[in-house]
Amino acid sequence: MSDTAPETLFESPWLGLYRIGHWDFAKRPNADYCVGILAVTPDDEVVLIEQYRIPVQSTVIEVPAGLVGDEEEFRGEELSETAARELIEETGYKPGKIELLLSTPTSAGMTSELTHLFLATDLTKVSEGGGTGHEDIKVHLVPRTELREWLKKKEAEGHLIDFKIHASLWAAGM
Template identity: 70%
Template sequence: MTETLFETRWLGVYRIGRWDFVRRPNAESSVGVLAITREDEVVLIEQFRVPVQRPVIEIPAGLVGDEDEHRGEAIAATAHRELLEETGYYAGKIETLIVSPTSAGLTSEFTHLFLATDLDKREAGGGVGEEEIKIHLVPRAELRTWLRQKEDEGLAVDFKIHAALWCAGL
């Protein structure tokens, strides 16, 4: 039996037996998109993340079905939409790389990582609502050096970048 300890619109804390964990009341899945341009650039985003109190370099990502207008949306459709909203790129081809628990000891959420190719720039990107997303196009050959430089500057680098690259065999 699941006991609710605390819940808001976006986050809940629950207990089963002696185990406390978090869950998103409005979404059980998230997506992350490794997007590669025709020029062999990796499309990354940068945004300030309140929990870690600093900017984070990430692959475009988002929650599945977290907003009323997107309830029931297919997971791949969420990946397409998030890539477009955050970066302005539309993916001509998108394929699943892996589905994995996001943090199995903390949350029930599963993350679906995708590879997006055949990209076309259709919009400015930058996110929706109050999101303030910076877009970075990084030549794949220079990616590891670029990421180290960002870490040296005090930014955090999300591990999903490395996981997606590995799953894609890049």
């Protein structure tokens, strides 16, 4: 493992491009981690979100997720606290229980970012959700027994399906 400091090729407040040796990679200057949340309601529904993602020019079906430490007021926040806050912000559901499922590189050849996937249960609806002012998030409650077919239908309609759905379901043993 190399401890070589990266050379900065480009950096904005939100994204940087760096080089170590012969390898170029991206990272966020203000956050090294992100969280994803597999949220399951007391009625055994999986809480998913849908939003348009500019880099892929498509709507994406995802688990609720967010960056860790990208907002000044939340710097130093525990990963589980960020996960719980993002779940409320995006979906309106507050978890009664939240547990870490796995931590993994987001895309090891592209970015230094690590993703931490959580399972959130004992959910209580506390707000409308939908994200912050600049987000346009649609919330879906999908019965877990119908999830595979629902995702296939969404994919056939032209939506992209984020891999974190499958990874978190596998890690939760569902």
